[in-house]
Amino acid sequence: MLAPVVAGVDGSAEGLAAAEWAAHEAVRRGRSLRLLHARNRHPRRGEAEAAQAAGRRLARRVLRAAEERVLAVCPGVRVYDEQVEGPATAALVRAVGGAEPLVLGSRGHSRVTGLLMGSVALEVVAKAAGPVVLVRAGTAGEEAAGAGRRDVLLGVDVTEPCDEVIEFAFEAARLRHARVRALHAWRAPDPLIPGPGEVGPVSDPERAEEWLRFLSAVLRVWRDKYPDVEVLETVVAGKPASALVKAASGADLLVVGHRLTDRPRVPRTGPVTHTVIQRAGCPVAVVPHY
Template sequence: MLSPVAVGVDGSPESLAAAEWAAREAVRRERPLRLLHVRNWHPRRGEAETAHAAERRRGRDVLRQAEERARTACPSVRAYDEQVEGPASAALVKAAADAELLVLGSRGLGRITGLLVGSVALEVVAGAGGPVVLVRADGTAAETRETDGGRRRDVVLGADVAQPCDEVIEFAFEAARVRRARLRVLYAWRAPDPLTLGPGEIGLVGDPERAEEWLRFLAAVLRMWRTKYSDVDVLETVAEGRPSGALLKAASGAELLVVGHRLTDRPRIVRTGPVTHAVLRRTACPVAVVPHY
Protein backbone atom coordinates (compact mmCIF):
# COMPACT_ATOMS: atom_id res chain seq x y z
CA MET A 1 0.00 0.00 0.00
CA LEU A 2 1.25 3.48 -0.83
CA SER A 3 2.12 5.65 2.15
CA PRO A 4 -0.84 7.96 2.85
CA VAL A 5 -1.28 11.66 3.23
CA ALA A 6 -2.14 11.78 6.94
CA VAL A 7 -4.09 14.50 8.73
CA GLY A 8 -4.63 14.98 12.43
CA VAL A 9 -8.19 16.05 13.27
CA ASP A 10 -9.80 17.16 16.53
CA GLY A 11 -13.07 18.77 15.42
CA SER A 12 -11.75 22.35 15.33
CA PRO A 13 -12.26 24.57 12.26
CA GLU A 14 -8.51 24.46 11.72
CA SER A 15 -8.39 20.67 11.61
CA LEU A 16 -11.36 20.57 9.22
CA ALA A 17 -9.51 22.98 6.92
CA ALA A 18 -6.49 20.68 7.23
CA ALA A 19 -8.65 17.67 6.29
CA GLU A 20 -9.87 19.47 3.16
CA TRP A 21 -6.33 20.50 2.18
CA ALA A 22 -5.04 16.98 2.83
CA ALA A 23 -7.79 15.44 0.69
CA ARG A 24 -6.82 17.64 -2.26
CA GLU A 25 -3.17 16.76 -1.75
CA ALA A 26 -3.91 13.04 -1.55
CA VAL A 27 -5.76 13.16 -4.87
CA ARG A 28 -2.96 15.17 -6.50
CA ARG A 29 -0.35 12.69 -5.34
CA GLU A 30 -2.57 9.65 -5.98
CA ARG A 31 -2.28 8.58 -2.35
CA PRO A 32 -4.84 7.40 0.20
CA LEU A 33 -5.95 9.81 2.91
CA ARG A 34 -5.53 8.77 6.55
CA LEU A 35 -7.76 10.69 8.95
CA LEU A 36 -6.28 10.41 12.43
CA HIS A 37 -7.80 11.38 15.77
CA VAL A 38 -5.66 11.21 18.89
CA ARG A 39 -7.45 10.59 22.16
CA ASN A 40 -6.04 12.40 25.19
CA TRP A 41 -8.31 11.39 28.02
CA HIS A 42 -7.74 11.53 31.79
CA PRO A 43 -10.65 9.74 33.50
CA ARG A 44 -11.39 10.04 37.19
CA ARG A 45 -10.98 6.99 39.39
CA GLY A 46 -13.82 4.54 38.83
CA GLU A 47 -14.92 6.19 35.58
CA ALA A 48 -12.31 4.76 33.21
CA GLU A 49 -14.64 2.55 31.17
CA THR A 50 -17.37 5.20 30.86
CA ALA A 51 -14.87 7.93 29.99
CA HIS A 52 -13.11 5.72 27.45
CA ALA A 53 -16.40 4.93 25.70
CA ALA A 54 -17.33 8.61 25.63
CA GLU A 55 -13.96 9.51 24.11
CA ARG A 56 -14.34 6.84 21.44
CA ARG A 57 -17.79 8.18 20.52
CA ARG A 58 -16.45 11.71 20.34
CA GLY A 59 -13.58 10.48 18.20
CA ARG A 60 -15.99 8.81 15.78
CA ASP A 61 -17.97 12.05 15.50
CA VAL A 62 -14.78 14.04 14.85
CA LEU A 63 -13.62 11.60 12.18
CA ARG A 64 -17.03 11.48 10.50
CA GLN A 65 -17.16 15.28 10.30
CA ALA A 66 -13.62 15.44 8.91
CA GLU A 67 -14.36 12.74 6.31
CA GLU A 68 -17.48 14.60 5.17
CA ARG A 69 -15.41 17.77 4.73
CA ALA A 70 -12.73 15.86 2.83
CA ARG A 71 -15.17 14.08 0.51
CA THR A 72 -17.10 17.27 -0.18
CA ALA A 73 -13.87 18.84 -1.39
CA CYS A 74 -12.66 15.72 -3.23
CA PRO A 75 -15.32 13.06 -3.83
CA SER A 76 -12.77 10.71 -5.40
CA VAL A 77 -10.42 10.64 -2.40
CA ARG A 78 -9.66 7.19 -0.95
CA ALA A 79 -10.02 7.84 2.78
CA TYR A 80 -9.86 5.76 5.91
CA ASP A 81 -9.90 6.79 9.57
CA GLU A 82 -8.27 5.71 12.79
CA GLN A 83 -8.26 6.56 16.47
CA VAL A 84 -5.09 6.21 18.55
CA GLU A 85 -4.12 6.97 22.12
CA GLY A 86 -2.07 10.04 23.05
CA PRO A 87 0.03 11.91 23.97
CA ALA A 88 -0.87 13.82 20.84
CA SER A 89 2.60 15.01 19.83
CA ALA A 90 4.13 11.52 20.10
CA ALA A 91 1.27 9.92 18.15
CA LEU A 92 1.47 12.52 15.39
CA VAL A 93 5.25 12.26 15.10
CA LYS A 94 4.79 8.51 14.64
CA ALA A 95 2.11 9.13 12.01
CA ALA A 96 4.45 11.45 10.12
CA ALA A 97 7.07 8.71 9.96
CA ASP A 98 4.62 6.40 8.18
CA ALA A 99 3.13 9.01 5.82
CA GLU A 100 3.96 10.76 2.58
CA LEU A 101 3.31 13.90 4.58
CA LEU A 102 1.37 14.93 7.70
CA VAL A 103 -1.13 17.81 7.70
CA LEU A 104 -2.18 19.73 10.81
CA GLY A 105 -4.34 22.77 11.45
CA SER A 106 -3.05 26.04 12.90
CA ARG A 107 -5.07 28.69 14.69
CA GLY A 108 -4.95 32.26 13.41
CA LEU A 109 -5.38 35.18 15.80
CA GLY A 110 -5.70 38.04 13.35
CA ARG A 111 -3.34 40.17 11.33
CA ILE A 112 -1.70 41.92 14.26
CA THR A 113 -1.19 38.96 16.57
CA GLY A 114 -0.29 36.61 13.74
CA LEU A 115 -0.46 32.85 13.87
CA LEU A 116 -0.62 30.85 17.08
CA VAL A 117 0.80 27.49 16.08
CA GLY A 118 0.29 25.71 19.39
CA SER A 119 2.64 23.60 21.47
CA VAL A 120 1.59 20.27 19.95
CA ALA A 121 2.09 21.47 16.37
CA LEU A 122 5.50 22.93 17.23
CA GLU A 123 6.57 19.70 18.91
CA VAL A 124 5.44 17.69 15.89
CA VAL A 125 7.23 19.99 13.43
CA ALA A 126 10.39 19.88 15.54
CA GLY A 127 10.38 16.11 16.00
CA ALA A 128 8.82 14.67 12.83
CA GLY A 129 11.03 12.69 10.47
CA GLY A 130 8.80 13.50 7.48
CA PRO A 131 7.24 16.64 5.97
CA VAL A 132 4.57 18.43 8.03
CA VAL A 133 2.15 20.95 6.50
CA LEU A 134 0.36 23.49 8.70
CA VAL A 135 -2.92 24.91 7.38
CA ARG A 136 -4.97 27.84 8.65
CA ALA A 137 -8.76 27.73 8.66
CA ASP A 138 -8.93 30.97 6.67
CA GLY A 139 -6.16 30.09 4.21
CA THR A 140 -7.48 27.15 2.19
CA ALA A 141 -9.33 29.29 -0.34
CA ALA A 142 -6.01 30.34 -1.83
CA GLU A 143 -5.71 26.78 -3.13
CA THR A 144 -8.45 27.29 -5.70
CA ARG A 145 -7.95 30.92 -6.67
CA GLU A 146 -6.02 31.91 -9.74
CA THR A 147 -4.09 35.03 -10.58
CA ASP A 148 -5.43 37.58 -13.03
CA GLY A 149 -3.56 35.87 -15.86
CA GLY A 150 -5.27 32.54 -15.20
CA ARG A 151 -2.14 30.93 -13.76
CA ARG A 152 -2.15 29.06 -10.47
CA ARG A 153 -0.51 30.80 -7.55
CA ASP A 154 3.14 30.10 -6.87
CA VAL A 155 4.70 27.48 -4.68
CA VAL A 156 7.47 29.33 -2.83
CA LEU A 157 10.66 27.63 -1.69
CA GLY A 158 13.00 29.21 0.84
CA ALA A 159 16.41 28.05 -0.42
CA ASP A 160 19.75 27.81 1.36
CA VAL A 161 22.50 28.33 -1.21
CA ALA A 162 25.29 27.68 1.31
CA GLN A 163 23.86 24.32 2.45
CA PRO A 164 21.26 23.17 -0.10
CA CYS A 165 19.18 20.19 0.94
CA ASP A 166 17.89 17.69 -1.62
CA GLU A 167 14.85 16.66 0.45
CA VAL A 168 13.57 20.22 0.73
CA ILE A 169 14.21 21.10 -2.92
CA GLU A 170 12.63 17.92 -4.23
CA PHE A 171 9.53 18.38 -2.06
CA ALA A 172 9.04 21.88 -3.47
CA PHE A 173 9.52 20.80 -7.08
CA GLU A 174 7.07 17.92 -6.62
CA ALA A 175 4.53 20.21 -4.95
CA ALA A 176 4.74 22.60 -7.91
CA ARG A 177 4.52 19.74 -10.42
CA VAL A 178 1.35 18.17 -9.00
CA ARG A 179 -0.28 21.62 -8.85
CA ARG A 180 0.93 22.69 -12.30
CA ALA A 181 2.09 25.84 -10.55
CA ARG A 182 5.16 27.97 -10.89
CA LEU A 183 7.92 27.36 -8.37
CA ARG A 184 9.44 30.54 -7.03
CA VAL A 185 12.77 29.84 -5.33
CA LEU A 186 14.00 32.58 -3.01
CA TYR A 187 17.37 33.06 -1.36
CA ALA A 188 17.79 35.94 1.09
CA TRP A 189 21.31 37.31 1.53
CA ARG A 190 22.86 39.83 3.87
CA ALA A 191 25.54 42.33 2.88
CA PRO A 192 28.80 41.77 4.80
CA ASP A 193 29.68 44.11 7.62
CA PRO A 194 32.75 46.17 6.61
CA LEU A 195 34.03 45.86 10.19
CA THR A 196 34.10 42.06 9.97
CA LEU A 197 35.68 41.60 6.53
CA GLY A 198 38.81 39.48 6.60
CA PRO A 199 42.08 40.09 4.72
CA GLY A 200 41.64 39.82 0.98
CA GLU A 201 37.83 39.88 1.09
CA ILE A 202 36.09 42.17 -1.36
CA GLY A 203 34.09 44.73 0.54
CA LEU A 204 33.60 47.28 -2.19
CA VAL A 205 31.35 45.19 -4.47
CA GLY A 206 28.01 46.92 -4.89
CA ASP A 207 24.69 45.31 -4.00
CA PRO A 208 23.58 44.76 -7.64
CA GLU A 209 26.79 42.85 -8.40
CA ARG A 210 26.47 40.87 -5.18
CA ALA A 211 22.85 39.99 -5.98
CA GLU A 212 23.86 38.78 -9.45
CA GLU A 213 26.53 36.57 -7.89
CA TRP A 214 24.03 34.98 -5.48
CA LEU A 215 21.62 34.48 -8.35
CA ARG A 216 24.30 32.55 -10.26
CA PHE A 217 24.93 30.39 -7.18
CA LEU A 218 21.20 29.70 -6.88
CA ALA A 219 20.94 28.77 -10.57
CA ALA A 220 23.81 26.32 -10.15
CA VAL A 221 22.11 24.68 -7.15
CA LEU A 222 18.87 24.22 -9.11
CA ARG A 223 20.35 23.13 -12.43
CA MET A 224 19.97 19.40 -11.76
CA TRP A 225 16.42 19.83 -10.46
CA ARG A 226 15.38 21.89 -13.47
CA THR A 227 16.48 18.99 -15.66
CA LYS A 228 14.66 16.38 -13.57
CA TYR A 229 11.48 18.48 -13.41
CA SER A 230 11.61 19.98 -16.88
CA ASP A 231 7.84 20.55 -16.88
CA VAL A 232 8.00 22.87 -13.84
CA ASP A 233 8.23 26.60 -14.49
CA VAL A 234 10.91 27.97 -12.12
CA LEU A 235 11.55 31.56 -11.11
CA GLU A 236 14.83 32.12 -9.27
CA THR A 237 14.97 35.20 -7.06
CA VAL A 238 17.30 36.66 -4.47
CA ALA A 239 16.61 39.40 -1.95
CA GLU A 240 18.73 41.34 0.49
CA GLY A 241 17.48 41.15 4.05
CA ARG A 242 16.41 38.76 6.75
CA PRO A 243 15.21 35.39 5.40
CA SER A 244 12.01 35.43 7.45
CA GLY A 245 10.95 38.86 6.19
CA ALA A 246 11.77 38.01 2.58
CA LEU A 247 9.85 34.72 2.77
CA LEU A 248 6.81 36.31 4.37
CA LYS A 249 6.67 38.88 1.58
CA ALA A 250 7.16 36.25 -1.14
CA ALA A 251 4.54 33.94 0.37
CA SER A 252 1.81 36.58 0.34
CA GLY A 253 -0.89 35.04 -1.85
CA ALA A 254 1.12 31.85 -2.50
CA GLU A 255 -0.46 28.41 -2.60
CA LEU A 256 2.26 26.88 -0.45
CA LEU A 257 5.47 27.94 1.28
CA VAL A 258 8.18 25.27 1.65
CA VAL A 259 10.95 25.61 4.21
CA GLY A 260 13.51 23.22 5.65
CA HIS A 261 14.03 22.16 9.24
CA ARG A 262 17.38 20.80 10.35
CA LEU A 263 16.92 17.87 12.71
CA THR A 264 19.02 17.80 15.85
CA ASP A 265 20.85 14.86 17.32
CA ARG A 266 19.42 15.87 20.69
CA PRO A 267 15.78 14.74 20.48
CA ARG A 268 14.84 16.24 23.85
CA ILE A 269 15.36 19.74 22.49
CA VAL A 270 12.18 20.97 20.77
CA ARG A 271 13.40 23.61 18.36
CA THR A 272 12.29 24.71 14.91
CA GLY A 273 14.86 27.40 14.15
CA PRO A 274 14.19 31.16 13.98
CA VAL A 275 13.23 31.37 10.30
CA THR A 276 10.85 28.41 10.39
CA HIS A 277 9.31 29.60 13.65
CA ALA A 278 8.76 33.09 12.23
CA VAL A 279 6.99 31.93 9.07
CA LEU A 280 4.86 29.44 11.00
CA ARG A 281 3.62 32.25 13.25
CA ARG A 282 2.90 34.82 10.57
CA THR A 283 2.28 33.21 7.16
CA ALA A 284 -1.35 32.95 6.07
CA CYS A 285 -0.80 30.34 3.34
CA PRO A 286 -0.12 26.66 4.12
CA VAL A 287 3.49 26.03 5.19
CA ALA A 288 5.34 22.77 4.51
CA VAL A 289 8.26 22.07 6.85
CA VAL A 290 10.60 19.45 5.43
CA PRO A 291 13.10 17.88 7.85
CA HIS A 292 16.69 17.14 6.95
CA TYR A 293 20.07 16.54 8.59
Protein backbone atom coordinates in the same frame (compact mmCIF):
# COMPACT_ATOMS: atom_id res chain seq x y z
CA MET B 1 1.03 -0.02 -0.86
CA LEU B 2 1.54 3.71 -1.20
CA ALA B 3 1.64 5.66 2.05
CA PRO B 4 -1.47 7.82 2.55
CA VAL B 5 -1.72 11.53 3.12
CA VAL B 6 -2.54 11.89 6.84
CA ALA B 7 -4.55 14.74 8.35
CA GLY B 8 -4.75 15.33 12.10
CA VAL B 9 -8.29 16.46 12.97
CA ASP B 10 -9.71 17.81 16.22
CA GLY B 11 -13.10 19.33 15.44
CA SER B 12 -11.75 22.86 14.99
CA ALA B 13 -12.02 25.02 11.87
CA GLU B 14 -8.27 24.64 11.44
CA GLY B 15 -8.52 20.85 11.66
CA LEU B 16 -11.23 20.84 8.99
CA ALA B 17 -9.07 23.07 6.78
CA ALA B 18 -6.20 20.61 7.21
CA ALA B 19 -8.46 17.72 6.21
CA GLU B 20 -9.68 19.59 3.12
CA TRP B 21 -6.15 20.53 2.05
CA ALA B 22 -5.00 16.95 2.63
CA ALA B 23 -7.86 15.60 0.51
CA HIS B 24 -6.80 17.71 -2.47
CA GLU B 25 -3.20 16.60 -1.93
CA ALA B 26 -4.23 12.93 -1.79
CA VAL B 27 -6.05 13.26 -5.12
CA ARG B 28 -3.04 14.96 -6.69
CA ARG B 29 -0.69 12.24 -5.46
CA GLY B 30 -3.03 9.35 -6.27
CA ARG B 31 -3.07 8.26 -2.63
CA SER B 32 -5.66 7.57 0.01
CA LEU B 33 -6.44 9.96 2.87
CA ARG B 34 -6.20 8.93 6.52
CA LEU B 35 -8.03 11.11 9.03
CA LEU B 36 -6.45 10.79 12.46
CA HIS B 37 -7.90 11.95 15.77
CA ALA B 38 -5.64 11.67 18.83
CA ARG B 39 -7.47 11.67 22.15
CA ASN B 40 -4.97 13.63 24.21
CA ARG B 41 -5.15 11.46 27.26
CA HIS B 42 -4.54 7.96 28.61
CA PRO B 43 -7.42 6.23 30.37
CA ARG B 44 -6.67 5.94 34.06
CA ARG B 45 -6.79 2.56 35.73
CA GLY B 46 -10.30 1.95 36.97
CA GLU B 47 -11.83 4.75 34.94
CA ALA B 48 -15.48 4.16 34.26
CA GLU B 49 -16.21 2.50 30.95
CA ALA B 50 -18.92 5.10 30.40
CA ALA B 51 -16.35 7.92 30.43
CA GLN B 52 -14.15 6.08 27.96
CA ALA B 53 -17.14 5.39 25.73
CA ALA B 54 -18.10 9.09 25.79
CA GLY B 55 -14.60 9.99 24.65
CA ARG B 56 -14.80 7.53 21.80
CA ARG B 57 -18.18 8.91 20.73
CA LEU B 58 -16.80 12.45 20.70
CA ALA B 59 -13.85 11.30 18.58
CA ARG B 60 -16.28 9.56 16.24
CA ARG B 61 -18.23 12.81 15.74
CA VAL B 62 -15.03 14.71 15.04
CA LEU B 63 -13.94 12.17 12.45
CA ARG B 64 -17.39 12.04 10.85
CA ALA B 65 -17.49 15.83 10.45
CA ALA B 66 -14.04 15.80 8.83
CA GLU B 67 -15.02 12.96 6.49
CA GLU B 68 -18.17 14.80 5.41
CA ARG B 69 -16.14 17.94 4.71
CA VAL B 70 -13.60 15.97 2.70
CA LEU B 71 -16.15 14.12 0.57
CA ALA B 72 -18.01 17.35 -0.13
CA VAL B 73 -14.95 18.92 -1.75
CA CYS B 74 -13.25 15.77 -3.11
CA PRO B 75 -15.95 13.13 -3.76
CA GLY B 76 -13.47 10.75 -5.37
CA VAL B 77 -10.91 10.64 -2.59
CA ARG B 78 -10.34 7.31 -0.84
CA VAL B 79 -10.72 8.14 2.85
CA TYR B 80 -10.57 6.19 6.08
CA ASP B 81 -10.28 7.30 9.67
CA GLU B 82 -8.70 6.27 12.94
CA GLN B 83 -8.76 7.40 16.55
CA VAL B 84 -5.84 6.72 18.86
CA GLU B 85 -5.21 7.12 22.59
CA GLY B 86 -2.33 9.00 24.13
CA PRO B 87 -0.56 12.36 24.05
CA ALA B 88 -1.27 14.17 20.79
CA THR B 89 2.36 15.02 20.10
CA ALA B 90 3.53 11.43 20.31
CA ALA B 91 0.62 10.14 18.21
CA LEU B 92 1.18 12.72 15.49
CA VAL B 93 4.94 12.22 15.40
CA ARG B 94 4.38 8.47 15.00
CA ALA B 95 1.95 9.17 12.17
CA VAL B 96 4.60 11.06 10.20
CA GLY B 97 6.46 7.82 9.53
CA GLY B 98 3.55 6.51 7.48
CA ALA B 99 2.40 9.76 5.91
CA GLU B 100 2.99 11.47 2.57
CA PRO B 101 2.80 14.07 4.16
CA LEU B 102 1.24 14.77 7.59
CA VAL B 103 -1.14 17.76 7.51
CA LEU B 104 -2.17 19.75 10.60
CA GLY B 105 -4.29 22.83 11.16
CA SER B 106 -2.83 25.99 12.65
CA ARG B 107 -4.04 29.47 13.54
CA GLY B 108 -0.54 30.94 13.36
CA HIS B 109 0.73 33.80 15.51
CA SER B 110 1.53 31.25 18.23
CA ARG B 111 -2.15 30.42 18.69
CA VAL B 112 -3.22 26.87 18.04
CA THR B 113 -6.24 24.88 19.03
CA GLY B 114 -7.59 21.44 19.83
CA LEU B 115 -4.99 18.81 19.03
CA LEU B 116 -2.52 21.65 18.59
CA MET B 117 -3.12 23.23 22.01
CA GLY B 118 -0.07 25.07 23.32
CA SER B 119 3.20 24.00 21.76
CA VAL B 120 2.08 20.68 20.24
CA ALA B 121 2.30 21.86 16.62
CA LEU B 122 5.82 23.16 17.05
CA GLU B 123 6.82 20.00 18.91
CA VAL B 124 5.52 17.83 16.09
CA VAL B 125 7.44 19.85 13.50
CA ALA B 126 10.58 19.78 15.67
CA LYS B 127 10.46 16.01 16.20
CA ALA B 128 8.99 14.77 12.92
CA ALA B 129 11.20 12.68 10.66
CA GLY B 130 9.06 13.50 7.61
CA PRO B 131 7.35 16.49 6.01
CA VAL B 132 4.62 18.28 7.97
CA VAL B 133 2.24 20.78 6.34
CA LEU B 134 0.50 23.40 8.49
CA VAL B 135 -2.75 24.86 7.14
CA ARG B 136 -4.83 27.77 8.40
CA ALA B 137 -8.61 27.98 8.23
CA GLY B 138 -9.73 29.81 5.11
CA THR B 139 -6.79 28.80 2.92
CA ALA B 140 -7.69 25.21 2.02
CA GLY B 141 -10.68 26.30 -0.09
CA GLU B 142 -8.35 28.16 -2.43
CA GLU B 143 -7.28 24.77 -3.78
CA ALA B 144 -10.61 24.40 -5.55
CA ALA B 145 -10.52 27.99 -6.79
CA GLY B 146 -7.46 27.54 -8.96
CA ALA B 147 -4.81 28.28 -6.35
CA GLY B 148 -2.68 25.57 -7.94
CA ARG B 149 -1.74 28.02 -10.67
CA ARG B 150 0.14 30.11 -8.13
CA ASP B 151 3.76 29.65 -7.13
CA VAL B 152 5.25 27.09 -4.81
CA LEU B 153 7.61 29.27 -2.81
CA LEU B 154 10.89 27.60 -1.84
CA GLY B 155 13.22 29.03 0.76
CA VAL B 156 16.83 28.22 -0.18
CA ASP B 157 20.01 28.83 1.79
CA VAL B 158 22.57 28.60 -1.00
CA THR B 159 25.38 28.14 1.53
CA GLU B 160 23.74 24.93 2.81
CA PRO B 161 21.22 23.70 0.22
CA CYS B 162 19.23 20.60 1.07
CA ASP B 163 18.08 18.11 -1.55
CA GLU B 164 15.06 16.87 0.45
CA VAL B 165 13.62 20.37 0.76
CA ILE B 166 14.22 21.31 -2.87
CA GLU B 167 12.81 18.03 -4.18
CA PHE B 168 9.64 18.42 -2.09
CA ALA B 169 9.06 21.87 -3.59
CA PHE B 170 9.67 20.77 -7.18
CA GLU B 171 7.41 17.74 -6.80
CA ALA B 172 4.67 19.91 -5.25
CA ALA B 173 4.94 22.31 -8.19
CA ARG B 174 4.82 19.46 -10.72
CA LEU B 175 1.66 18.08 -9.14
CA ARG B 176 0.04 21.54 -9.20
CA HIS B 177 1.28 22.55 -12.68
CA ALA B 178 2.72 25.52 -10.83
CA ARG B 179 5.95 27.46 -10.87
CA VAL B 180 8.71 27.13 -8.28
CA ARG B 181 9.78 30.50 -6.97
CA ALA B 182 13.10 29.89 -5.24
CA LEU B 183 14.09 32.65 -2.85
CA HIS B 184 17.40 33.29 -1.13
CA ALA B 185 17.76 36.19 1.28
CA TRP B 186 21.22 37.64 1.88
CA ARG B 187 22.59 40.09 4.38
CA ALA B 188 24.99 42.81 3.27
CA PRO B 189 28.29 42.78 5.22
CA ASP B 190 29.77 45.83 6.87
CA PRO B 191 30.55 48.23 4.00
CA LEU B 192 34.05 48.77 5.39
CA ILE B 193 34.84 45.05 5.55
CA PRO B 194 35.10 43.04 2.30
CA GLY B 195 33.05 39.89 2.16
CA PRO B 196 34.48 36.42 1.45
CA GLY B 197 36.57 36.49 -1.70
CA GLU B 198 36.24 40.26 -2.07
CA VAL B 199 39.36 42.40 -2.36
CA GLY B 200 37.63 45.77 -2.40
CA PRO B 201 34.29 47.53 -2.11
CA VAL B 202 31.41 45.69 -3.77
CA SER B 203 28.01 47.24 -4.46
CA ASP B 204 24.74 45.64 -3.40
CA PRO B 205 23.67 45.00 -7.03
CA GLU B 206 26.96 43.18 -7.64
CA ARG B 207 26.44 41.08 -4.51
CA ALA B 208 22.88 40.31 -5.59
CA GLU B 209 24.11 39.12 -8.99
CA GLU B 210 26.66 36.89 -7.30
CA TRP B 211 24.04 35.34 -4.99
CA LEU B 212 21.78 34.81 -7.98
CA ARG B 213 24.55 32.90 -9.75
CA PHE B 214 24.99 30.72 -6.65
CA LEU B 215 21.23 30.05 -6.53
CA SER B 216 21.13 29.17 -10.24
CA ALA B 217 23.99 26.72 -9.75
CA VAL B 218 22.22 25.04 -6.82
CA LEU B 219 18.99 24.60 -8.82
CA ARG B 220 20.55 23.54 -12.13
CA VAL B 221 20.27 19.81 -11.42
CA TRP B 222 16.62 20.23 -10.36
CA ARG B 223 15.77 22.14 -13.52
CA ASP B 224 17.14 19.18 -15.47
CA LYS B 225 15.24 16.65 -13.31
CA TYR B 226 11.95 18.59 -13.63
CA PRO B 227 12.10 20.09 -17.14
CA ASP B 228 8.36 20.83 -17.19
CA VAL B 229 8.47 22.93 -14.01
CA GLU B 230 9.02 26.63 -14.55
CA VAL B 231 11.49 28.16 -12.09
CA LEU B 232 11.84 31.76 -10.99
CA GLU B 233 15.04 32.46 -9.07
CA THR B 234 14.93 35.42 -6.68
CA VAL B 235 17.46 36.92 -4.29
CA VAL B 236 16.66 39.72 -1.88
CA ALA B 237 18.62 41.66 0.69
CA GLY B 238 17.23 41.22 4.18
CA LYS B 239 16.26 38.68 6.80
CA PRO B 240 15.17 35.29 5.40
CA ALA B 241 12.07 35.00 7.59
CA SER B 242 10.76 38.45 6.69
CA ALA B 243 11.43 37.91 2.98
CA LEU B 244 9.63 34.56 2.97
CA VAL B 245 6.62 35.84 4.89
CA LYS B 246 6.25 38.73 2.47
CA ALA B 247 6.58 36.52 -0.61
CA ALA B 248 4.20 33.88 0.81
CA SER B 249 1.22 36.22 0.53
CA GLY B 250 0.93 35.31 -3.15
CA ALA B 251 1.97 31.65 -2.94
CA ASP B 252 0.03 28.40 -2.97
CA LEU B 253 2.53 26.69 -0.67
CA LEU B 254 5.71 27.70 1.16
CA VAL B 255 8.39 25.03 1.55
CA VAL B 256 11.15 25.41 4.14
CA GLY B 257 13.62 23.07 5.77
CA HIS B 258 14.15 22.01 9.36
CA ARG B 259 17.54 20.70 10.37
CA LEU B 260 17.43 17.64 12.62
CA THR B 261 20.22 17.15 15.10
CA ASP B 262 21.93 13.92 16.12
CA ARG B 263 21.32 14.70 19.79
CA PRO B 264 17.85 16.26 20.01
CA ARG B 265 17.77 16.72 23.80
CA VAL B 266 15.39 19.65 23.37
CA PRO B 267 13.88 19.43 19.87
CA ARG B 268 13.03 22.85 18.48
CA THR B 269 12.51 24.61 15.20
CA GLY B 270 14.99 27.15 13.88
CA PRO B 271 14.15 30.86 13.97
CA VAL B 272 13.22 31.10 10.28
CA THR B 273 10.93 28.07 10.37
CA HIS B 274 9.38 29.23 13.64
CA THR B 275 8.57 32.65 12.19
CA VAL B 276 7.06 31.47 8.92
CA ILE B 277 4.88 28.91 10.72
CA GLN B 278 3.43 31.75 12.77
CA ARG B 279 3.13 34.45 10.13
CA ALA B 280 2.97 33.05 6.58
CA GLY B 281 -0.32 33.64 4.80
CA CYS B 282 -0.33 30.30 2.98
CA PRO B 283 0.12 26.64 3.94
CA VAL B 284 3.67 25.89 5.08
CA ALA B 285 5.48 22.60 4.42
CA VAL B 286 8.35 21.92 6.80
CA VAL B 287 10.76 19.29 5.45
CA PRO B 288 13.30 17.80 7.89
CA HIS B 289 16.88 17.07 6.91
CA TYR B 290 20.30 16.47 8.43
